[in-house]
Amino acid sequence: MRRLLAGLAVGAFLVAASACGSSGGGGASDKNSSSGGTTTVKLGVIPIVDVAPVYLGQKKGFYGKHGLKLSMTLAQGGAAIVPGVVSGQFQFGFSNVTSLMIAQSNGVPVKAVVNGVASTGVTGKDFGAITVKKGSSITTAKDLEGKKVAVNTLKNINETAVRESVRKAGGDPSKVKFVELAFDQMPAALDSGQIDAAMVVEPALATVKSQGATEIASSLVDVAKDLTVAMYFTSNQYAQQHPDVVKEFQEATAESLAYADAHPDEVRQIVTTYTTIPAAVLAKVTLPKWPAEPNRTSIETLEKLGEQDGLFKTAPDLDKLLP
Amino acid sequence: MSRKQPRAGGSAGRAVNAALGAAGLAAFLALGEVVPRVGIVKARYFPPTSRIARALGAEITDGTFWTDLGDTLTGWALGLVIAVGAGIVVGVVVSVVPYLREATASTIEFLRPIPSVALIPLAVLLYGTEMRSVLLLVVYASFWQVLVQVMYGVRDVDPVAEETARSYGLGTWARVRHVLWPTALPYVMTGVRLAAAVALILTVTAELVIGAPGLGARIAVAQTSQAVPEMYALIVVTGLLGLLINVGARSVERHALAWHQSVRGEVAV
Numbered sequence: 345m346r347r348l349l350a351g352l353a354v355g356a357f358l359v360a361a362s363a364c365g366s367s368g369g370g371g372a373s374d375k376n377s378s379s380g381g382t383t384t385v386k387l388g389v390i391p392i393v394d395v396a397p398v399y400l401g402q403k404k405g406f407y408g409k410h411g412l413k414l415s416m417t418l419a420q421g422g423a424a425i426v427p428g429v430v431s432g433q434f435q436f437g438f439s440n441v442t443s444l445m446i447a448q449s450n451g452v453p454v455k456a457v458v459n460g461v462a463s464t465g466v467t468g469k470d471f472g473a474i475t476v477k478k479g480s481s482i483t484t485a486k487d488l489e490g491k492k493v494a495v496n497t498l499k500n501i502n503e504t505a506v507r508e509s510v511r512k513a514g515g516d517p518s519k520v521k522f523v524e525l526a527f528d529q530m531p532a533a534l535d536s537g538q539i540d541a542a543m544v545v546e547p548a549l550a551t552v553k554s555q556g557a558t559e560i561a562s563s564l565v566d567v568a569k570d571l572t573v574a575m576y577f578t579s580n581q582y583a584q585q586h587p588d589v590v591k592e593f594q595e596a597t598a599e600s601l602a603y604a605d606a607h608p609d610e611v612r613q614i615v616t617t618y619t620t621i622p623a624a625v626l627a628k629v630t631l632p633k634w635p636a637e638p639n640r641t642s643i644e645t646l647e648k649l650g651e652q653d654g655l656f657k658t659a660p661d662l663d664k665l666l667p
Numbered sequence: 668m669s670r671k672q673p674r675a676g677g678s679a680g681r682a683v684n685a686a687l688g689a690a691g692l693a694a695f696l697a698l699g700e701v702v703p704r705v706g707i708v709k710a711r712y713f714p715p716t717s718r719i720a721r722a723l724g725a726e727i728t729d730g731t732f733w734t735d736l737g738d739t740l741t742g743w744a745l746g747l748v749i750a751v752g753a754g755i756v757v758g759v760v761v762s763v764v765p766y767l768r769e770a771t772a773s774t775i776e777f778l779r780p781i782p783s784v785a786l787i788p789l790a791v792l793l794y795g796t797e798m799r800s801v802l803l804l805v806v807y808a809s810f811w812q813v814l815v816q817v818m819y820g821v822r823d824v825d826p827v828a829e830e831t832a833r834s835y836g837l838g839t840w841a842r843v844r845h846v847l848w849p850t851a852l853p854y855v856m857t858g859v860r861l862a863a864a865v866a867l868i869l870t871v872t873a874e875l876v877i878g879a880p881g882l883g884a885r886i887a888v889a890q891t892s893q894a895v896p897e898m899y900a901l902i903v904v905t906g907l908l909g910l911l912i913n914v915g916a917r918s919v920e921r922h923a924l925a926w927h928q929s930v931r932g933e934v935a936v
Contacts, residue, residue, distance in 0.1 A: 388796070391888045417796045419878040420887055424791050433795025528890045532712045551893045555711075620894040 383589055384413045387576075388425040388437040391418045391619045393471070393546050394461040394574060395438055396611045397634050399618060401600025410592035418618065430454065430579050435586075436593060440574040441643055442501035442650055445660040453580035457590055457667050458597045459638040460574035463564040464630065470562040471632040472545040472573075474506060477534050478556035482541060485561040486515035491540035494525040494533060501573065502543045504649050505563035512566050517653075531555060547621050550628040567649065568642035575638060594667065601634040638666065714896045722896035723903060732885070736904070739870055739881035742798055743912075746805030747866040751859055753806070754813025759843065759851075762821035779815070783808035783869050787876055801873040801881070808869045809862035816858030820851030853924055860916040867912055871905050882908075 389395040401407055402414045417434060419425050425437040426447055438460055439447075447454050464470045474493070476482045482491065488510055495502040507517035525533055530542040531551045543563060544552055553559075564571050576597060583590050604611050608631050615621060621629070643662065651659060696716045703710040710718075726732045761767045783804045790800035824847050832842045874883025882905055889898040 386795075391891050417878065418884060418888060419796055420876060420884075424796055424877050427788065427791045428795045431792045431795070433791075433797075526890075528893060531893070532709075535709065535712075547893050618888075619892040620889045620897050621892040622894055625893055 381411055382408070382413050383411060383592075384415055385435040385589065385593065386415045386417060386433065388417050388419045388428050388434040390420070390425070390438060393611075393615055393619075393621075393629060394632060396615050397600040397604035398576075398597065399614045400604050400607075400610060401596060403614065404600070404603060406599045406603070407593075407596045410596040412589070412592055412596055416618070426452065426454065429577065429582075432579065432582070435582055435589070436576050436578050438574060438576055440501045441572055441646060442504060442655065444575065444577055444665060445647055445650065445662075446500075446655060448665045449656040449658050449660040454577050454665070455580050455583045455667075456575040456577045456638070456665055457583070458576045458594045459572060459601060459635060460576050461572075462633045462635050462639065463562075463571040463573055464633050465565055465570040467562045467565050468559060469630060470565050471549065471630045472502070472505075472543065472562070472564045473549060473559040474509060474541055474543050474561045474563055475534065475549070475552045475557045475559055476541045477537070478558065480540070480558070483560060485509040485513035485563075485566075487560075488541055489515050489519040490521070492521045492523055492538075494523050494530050494539045494542040496525065496527050496543075496545075498522055498524045499653075499655050501646070502545075502563070504646065504653055504655065505567050506543050507653055508649055509561040509563040509566040513561070546629045546632075547619075547625050549630070550625045554625070554628070568639070568645040570633070570635070570639050571642040571646065572638040573632070598636040601636050605634040640666065712895060714899060718896045719899045719903060722894075722900035726897065726900050726904070735880060735882050735885045738798070738879075739874065739883070739905075739908070742801040742805060742870045742874075742879075742881060743866050745798075746802050746870065747809055747859075747863055749802070750806045750809035750862055750866065751813050754810050754858065754862070755817055755855060758814045758817025759821060759847070762818050763839075763843070763847070768818075775811075775814070779811045781807075784872060784876070787873070790873070791877060796878045796880075798879055800877050801870055801879045804873045805866045805869045809866045812862040812865055813855070813858040816854040816861070817851060820854030821847060823854065824850045853927055853929060856920040856923055860913070860920055863912050863916045864909065867905075867909055 387398065389398065398414060398416070402416075407414050417428075419428065425434070425439055426443065428434045429437040430452060436457070441456075444454055444456055463472070474485060474488075482488065485506075488506070493506055495506060497503075503522055506520065506522070510517040510520055523539060525539065525542070527544055527548045530539070530544050530548055533539045534542045534552060534557060535555055541560070542552065564573060576593075578590060611631060612626055612629075615626060616623075640662070643666070647660060647662060650656060699716040699719075701715075702708055703713050703715045714722075761771050786804055786807060787800075790803045794800040794803065828846050828850075829842065832846045837845065870881065871883040871886075873879060874881035874885075875887050876883075878884050878887065882901055886898055886901045886905075889895075889901060
């Protein structure tokens, strides 16, 4: 037995040594694995409806036609995606526009390359909304003064949007108490009265609505008509070194976005392959819009509002950030 | 660190213990069924046991579930093996070289309390969402469990036995093998058992937060998808995994220490 243990210990040490050895050199080599004219690019996405077009485009062969093969990684929000792209673990990532502007104003070298997702632009029929519990005394965004409102990330796009809704309703956004809560926890928190209102997006929005909650404002629509909410981005370094890959990615994604916009049923189908959204919820989900081009005017509005609310240290340079 | 188990009446006692354990679990599951059904908690956020069981049934017929389970187990096992190997080697070397112990004590005390999850940003920058990110966290957390136990174990060596071995002319390697290792082994086994549990916790946490493939990432997807019963079903799976790992570690410990008085409880000491 003792000999066996000694053997195990030595074996473990060797495994440790070899594992350390392989991890040392592996980092740079797998950046671009090409095989037969096809470049595999790693794309960091979030498991939500918004990124359905890239899954659909991959399935439909739009990326293959442009010599690309996507390798999707489901990350938990921007916490892993932005650093992953900047450090070269992913070639492309998906992030909301405010996060990209904050990153750029902080000197993080990111470059948006192609549109990601946009609001539907229709009040009351958007994929994100401020919701209150059934029977709540809050009926307009102005009533949110002094109330607890949940947003998924403080000092980011959804806080900007809620502030704008309050402002447009004639209220003072500085009187709103914002709390940070993950989208998936909002339905329960709203139901139990821990928060007075929640800025939710799909599929949590469908869940909240199924509980009888009411929408009081479509905040993303309040920011700007047809607001560009999120975009696909890369690092400045990758964009400079591989302009051809970036160009192919742009074209294939634009095609995928247009296809997804025109085929909502296929979108709902593909979503089930990378999320576990229950069928009953998925049927009620309001799909976003997927225009092929970002709406620069709406992004400028978002930037101005963000600046007004103190999100940026220095104003982001949209000419450098946007494609 | 010796573990004395009350052994009430051999196999009959064990059967009673097993029956009590099963009864406790059954009561817990029944409570999980009743509490949401009578409306003490909302069934939408805390589904009854039967609903979770149904979701679990759907999970285990899904091929991707097994891939994810495999990823989690691979991360756990690889991380544990690296941590145990490194912990034993570093622990023994640091302990037997007097100056090394003095030189490293403060560094170890400084590094040990750093929570492994605090290294998540570093792991993401280095390895993205690959398994190596998970390994970094798992190895960091489990390594200290083993290292500290090994160092305690080595310190516990009887000086008389050590001097006797020396006077009989045993070389360094022979003394490590025949005096130091048997003394340290019970401590090492405790370290391994603790490390096995910590490694599982960190594997699932890393997958959950970073998104590296595995059960943790699957839980996160279920959570963002508003698939509540599926989420609980997966949490139950991680619980069962923890249970199995603990039972396994205890049985390895019992076999490895079969000669030791803590296990051979019947010998009068």
